[in-house]
Amino acid sequence: MNDKYNDSDVDDDDDDDDGVFNFISQLKPQELPTKSPYFSSQLPSTTTTNKATTTTSTTTNEIENENDSADDDDVDGEQEKKHFDFPSLYCVYLLNSLPKKNSYYIGSTPDPNRRLRQHNGDLSRGGAYRTKKTGARPWKMVLFVYGFPSKISALQFEYAWQHADTTRFIYFQKRLQSKKGKPNGQGGGAGIHQKLANLRLLLESPGFVRMGLKLTIFDKTVYGHWMSNRYQIPLPAHILVKVETHDAFDGEGTENGDLESSFQGGNYTQIKRFKKEELGWQKNYFETSLKRFDDSIDKKCAICQVPIDLSEKLRCFCYQKNCDAFYHFKCWSQSMVDEMDELYNNQCATARDESDKPIIQPLLPIKGKCVKCKKVNFWNIVVRNAVHIDKYLDS
The missing domain is CATH 3.30.40.10 (Zinc/RING finger domain, C3HC4 (zinc finger))
Known part of the structure; x- marks a missing residue:
């Protein structure tokens, strides 16, 4: 599909999709409980070599094959398991051009910091056609929605936000009206007030309201527009809104040689810090849950x-x-x-x-x-x- 109409983040080199449990793979076995019988039969020894680990894994598979009847659908079974993977952080974001204050862009990604670098041209591969236009860079990521149960649901939300005048996720009667009383024919709406109104409509829609999505806003001006709620669209009470409105751009106050100092105008450090905190919280919850097994028998x-x-x-x-x-x-x-x-x-x-x-x-x-x-x-x-x-x- 033409990039003009489908501005989603689906890069071939997107290594985050296979790493939805990236913070789990970083855990050290010696830091986890090993007293309970359940753990002793599941966790590998900290001194086990790769070869021994492979042998143990093979033995486990043999036992499972003996206990279960022959199944020709092993490949389908693996695909089914993959289907139920939860991404650690997959967001739908809104960019704002700093030179052109009325230019916005909607996209989705599992790595907002890397994606922003692509949009601003710091990474040669990736990005989108519309964000490469002359005079539009640099872009700032002003908000994103996250907590999606799958990549597919995030892409559905992104496309619906881009095409709010035709999406099935917003009832016809609720769509924004033009001055002539007709449904808005400008896709997601040209201005920030329309875009935020359509975002509210999607967050309250039956297709997304039960996902427990969260919203973070990174810009004071956008937050002011969000709070003004020009179209008076209510937000479901369970939607969490976090505000991270730091005005300092990357490159201000950084030492020479700092990687971020070359990205003038973007909010890379701000986005990176938020991602680190969010994944850190998930990791802490995960580790704490695992350790509870030790005294949970x-x-x-x-x-x-x-x-x-x-x-x-x-x-x-x-x-x-x-x-x-x-x-x-x-x-x-x-x-x-x-x-x-x-x-x-x-x-x-x-x-x-x-x-x-x-x-x-x-x-x-x-x-x-x-x-x-x-x-x-x-x-x-x-x-x-x-x-x-x-x-x-x-x-």
């Missing part, structure tokens, strides 16, 4: 009080600091759904008419309180961590 689910079998899949942990709550996957998800169902019924009871009622009755959770610490956990974060743990233990 006799632990019970915080809801049903039934002991949790460590060999079962998708064990869930509260991610709040100093809380060691441990859950069955089904127990906690059902508890969150019940909590949301009660809220839904209350909103329906107080609605003025049919149009004022919530769009969807909850079937899957978005967020819910930990029954032990009483603090909110977002379901997509809990599930992402549970999948990462299973991925690590099965590798």
Whole structure:
């Protein structure tokens, strides 16, 4: 498809897609618990050579083949596993041209810092046709949406934002209207107010509202426009908005020879710092969850009080600091759904008419309180961590 209409970040050299568990691969085995029987049978010894590790892996596969009936769909099975990988950080972003203040660009990427370097021409490979126009560089990344469960969902969100006047994710009646009362015919809308309004419409749409997406804004002016909400479009209460509005551009106050000092005008250090903090938080939650296995053999689910079998899949942990709550996957998800169902019924009871009622009755959770610490956990974060743990233990 012509780059003019499909400005997504799908580079052939995109090594981040295969590294969705990149922070897991950096863990040192000696830093993880090894006391429990479950870990002793899964984690390789710290002194094991690569050859020995390969032999152990082969033996494990042989045992699995003996226990399971012959299956000709091994390749399909591997593809199915790949399908359920959660990207650590895949975002849909908005760029603003610094020389041309009214020029914007929408894209998506698993590595916002590298992608920004491509758009500004610091990396020769990659980038997009529209951001190479004369007089448009440098670009600044002013906001991005993240927390997508897959690359596909992020690309769907990107395309819908670029084509907000035709996307199926925004109801026809809710699309922005031109001055003549007709639906906006300028795709995602030409100005920043239209783009932010369409972003709000997508975040509240049935196709994305249940993903637990988060938004970070990196520019004071854009944040002011976001708060002014010219089109008066409400934002779902569970959408988290983070503000990182530092005005200093890269190259200011940096020492000679610093890599970032050559990228005048962009906010590379700011984006890199945010990515490091976000992935660091995920890594800490992951490591803490793994270490809890060491004293979890006799632990019970915080809801049903039934002991949790460590060999079962998708064990869930509260991610709040100093809380060691441990859950069955089904127990906690059902508890969150019940909590949301009660809220839904209350909103329906107080609605003025049919149009004022919530769009969807909850079937899957978005967020819910930990029954032990009483603090909110977002379901997509809990599930992402549970999948990462299973991925690590099965590798």
